Amino acid sequence: MSDAKEKILLVEDDPGLQKQLKWSLGDYELVVAADRDSAIAQLRRHEPPVVLLDLGLPPDVDGATEGLAALQQILSLAPATKVIVVTGNLDRSNAVKAIHLGAYDFFQKPFDPDVLALMIARALHLHALERENRQLLAQQSRSSLQGLITSSEPMLKICRTIEKVAPANATVLLLGESGTGKEVLARGVHELSPRAGKRFVAINCAAIPDTLLESELFGYEKGAFTGAAKQTIGRIEYANEGTLFLDEIGDLPMPLQAKLLRFLQERVIERLGGRGEIPVDVRVVCATHRDLAAMIQEGNFREDLYYRLSEISVKIPPLRERPGDAVLLAQAFLDRYARELGRTLRGFTADALSVLEAHAWPGNVREMENLIKRAAIMADGTQITAADLGLELGEAEPQPFNLRQAREHAERQAVSRALAHSDGSIAQAAELLGITRPTLYDLMAKIGMK
Structure with a gap:
């Protein structure tokens, strides 16, 4: 003590x-x-x-x-x-x-x-x-949304939303780019719901050929088609009393969209080759990186199905819009892979942290995880360097820590946007910024803009 x-x-x-x-x-x-x-x-x-x-x-x-x-x-x-x-x-x-x-x-x-x-x-x-x-509250939150690492306000807001909607039996639609953590949040919905003790069944609609997807979802009776040697239940039936996660729902073919809609309305299924209706009690969570509204306009996604799926809709921000999360995730992944590989790796050098913050992460968390794993394998020293990551500092401008630099950075961005919106007119730009023309001239001189 x-x-x-x-x-x-x-x-x-x-x-x-x-x-x-x-x-x-x-x-x-x-x-x-x-x-x-x-x-x-x-x-x-x-x-x-x-x-x-x-x-x-x-x-x-x-x-x-x-x-x-x-x-x-x-x-x-x-x-x-x-x-x-x-x-x-x-x-x-x-x-x-x-x-x-x-x-x-x-x-x-x-x-x-x-x-x-x-x-x-x-x-x-x-x-x-x-x-x-x-x-105690923090530990409870971490155990409820296992696998989610964040300190950014946008993602913390998403976590609070998940905690609110999970106890209800509403269908949840998770929208976001690939690699943003949609399955982690789907599992969070399940773990925080009354169905937590039952099965969580996930299926990626884009990873299974259209010809097999129907039998995967709905199951089939013996002799329903060539090779159907025995009765097989589908993923929907297998998830009974639990949660069904339909990932990449935007890739579901139109004929199956109609069949899924009927299930969501009636809560019964028919196996391929079967004649009887089977009631199924399941919570449905869906996810997609596609723009479903645009697909509806193009005739590639049913509008009535969209409304059935989006009783609760959650938009997940990409990693580039989650301040501070890049470094936080990188450190967590490095700790994990250092243990798995049995290596003594003590964090990142200053230049590595700069490129981690500056990179746009088009592949989001999945790209980050793969990159850190490769760096942990290839690194020669005890710290991960920018060279180990293979990212160039010039790919994006790093955010400054110094308060004066941060203020100048924000001022430069605001002035640049105002001038762009006013087509170079100083008077209009000053009006947009809420300052006088002389003040704008002084500001442009201070930050080195002509």
Whole structure:
């Protein structure tokens, strides 16, 4: 068991009070800051669970504006932090205001050491309980959507959608480019549904010849065709009481579309060569990378089937539209293949991370997985380099980490788009950007645009 003391951040400009609190709070490791900027720096560095914050900070030592601003900044950066504000005897209104802004509690000068110690102990206990709860929820989420690795808001939003629709018995249509993780999400729908204990049956409609697909889906009776030596149940019947995943549904031939529509409407099937109707209770999840609306217009997909399949429609963003996921996935795949291959591989070099972020990933996660596996096999050193990946940095412009560079990058993109939309007119571009012409000229000079 660790003997390390809990860290508490004290934001206080009075050296006498700093010394007094250090002495009375000897059971904790006290990190001290005398103003808002140093408090934020210490918060980022130490991530303390509890902050003691004096509202009278410089330059407004007799007021509370700086202290309240510090409180808001602390809570925006670390919402789980418990902030206990310190006020003067006659400053109760600002203490109440701090509580409204999200402070955990307040105490007044001169302070009672026993009351303050009890307040800190309660705050630490609550912080620990909330952290444990978040960890349990995160573990539950990870186990529900096994195989899905993401930190990007677009995909996290998709996960929340899947969690909402899974308990219902509605048919789900997953739309997205090849390799975006449609089957992983389909399995998530199954695992989060009441059918989780039953079968999950997947079939790729594009991978089976049209002549065999009907018998694969619906099954056949003995003697139904040459070679049908025994009765065989199809995938739909096999998935009874479970979930049927029809991947690449856009490749389903028209005759089978009609037969699938009848099954979805009546929830009964007929095996090839059979005469009797067989009731089947199954949850249907479909996926495709095709534009079904365009296929309907071209007469290649039934509109009535589309509406049956898309009771719930989920659009999955490609990897290039999922900020941060490329590096996250690459590291996860590298860990996996390093274990499988028995190799000691410790991450990626800086140039490799740059090309991972810059690449457009037309093959999405599947392309990423294959690339990392090859790099793990071929790498000579203990780190994966850009050369091991075989990607050129010039294929796309890497996103800058530096805030100034990021701002210039965003400004350049916005100005370029505005000029393109206004056909080079400075006046119209300035209007689109919501700035004056002189400001636009200054901005173009700053970012080096003529």
